[in-house]
Amino acid sequence: MSFQGRITRAGGTKVKRALGVQAALEWAFRVEKAQLELPLPQDVTEEGFGFGLEYVLLQRAALGCKVDGGQHKIGGYTHEDAEVIAATVAGIPDSLGGKRMAIRVAELARAGLTPDWMPGAVPRCVPAEIKRNRHGDRALSIVVGTERVLVKGKWRSVEVRACPVTFSPDAQQIVAARRAYCDWWHALGWVREGLLAGSMLREIDLTGMLPKEAPWNL
Template sequence: MMPARGTRYREMSIQRALEWAFGTEFARVDFDQTDSLDRDIVMGGRDTLSVLADRAILGCKVDGGGSSEPHPDAQSLAAAVKMLPDGYGGRRMAIQIMTLARAGRSPDWIRNSDVRVKPRTWAQNQHGRYAVVEDLPEEKKLIRGRVRRYTPQICPIIYTPDARTIAAARRNYLDWWGALTYIAWTVAHWQFDRIVLTDAMPPMTPWIIPTNPT
């Protein structure tokens, strides 16, 4: 929702707004505090001024880590993050969102270029570290009219990170993306004092490279 006419405001995506709330304003989610008021904020979609009025009366707030109180808009965003339902990751996801926002980062989904091939086993001798090879069954080969016997060798390899680790990282990224979508939907009609949320979202599947149709 747009701030009142004449008010200076900043347009932000939900990701950028959370980075501002947690990274710049030092808002935080504190699960040791009473949840009832924050739940009322999230479920009721109330504006910042009424939120502050109730918080002043009840003496509770979303805790701030800076030398001064976080901006009211930042406190409201933190309240929305705090009340993420379990279906969107609950407290675990709320803490992850806060931590990543403070660092100005997205979850690591592991780029394909980050996957490396390494020898499965290493050994050490007086000359240093080397990859361990394994013998295959003896084979025969015709060389210059004569049959030669030889033992092929291979170096077993591993991919790191492995497919299971990559899948878990990308599942977590999708969960984070879904949680941001839910938060954006939750606060879409809230009356903020200084910010306006845009519809922009981080890419949903950044590991998929679009192909040009032929």
């Protein structure tokens, strides 16, 4: 979904724009370049003493910053509604993933993406290792034993080889990807409810639209 320009006014009257929560998040973080201001840990003062490495990394990831500085919106203005949305995301409770989920929600919105729930994925049995050369791909095999066989009247020892296999993707990977999607979905639901309860959005009419809860069941 693409967003062009800023929410506009017509004839001096504010025109509310109807958006679902995912679209509103993408507008706030992708178009308006809203930044996530995460709350300080309880043992951290505002002067900056006691910052742990994990907290610093979380802050940099949230802001999309490199070590030598951040990214700033041209003109320096972020729409008030976008700031409200970002502040709500920053308040995602620990029961729904807390700061890490807030960062995840913001990153996905900034990129205009939905979590990869591995659509159509099923475990498939494949060779554990593949050898590639100019003739193509060949599954690698290993020696698992020896047998004596009669060849042209003579007994010979021959290797018994087998091809180790694995499942890719395995069932655990698929389950983990879909669990992560569900966690994101519940976080979006919380953000939506928080924005509606706060009633602070001036130019966005937040609709009840949410992404599909379990798209793999359709």
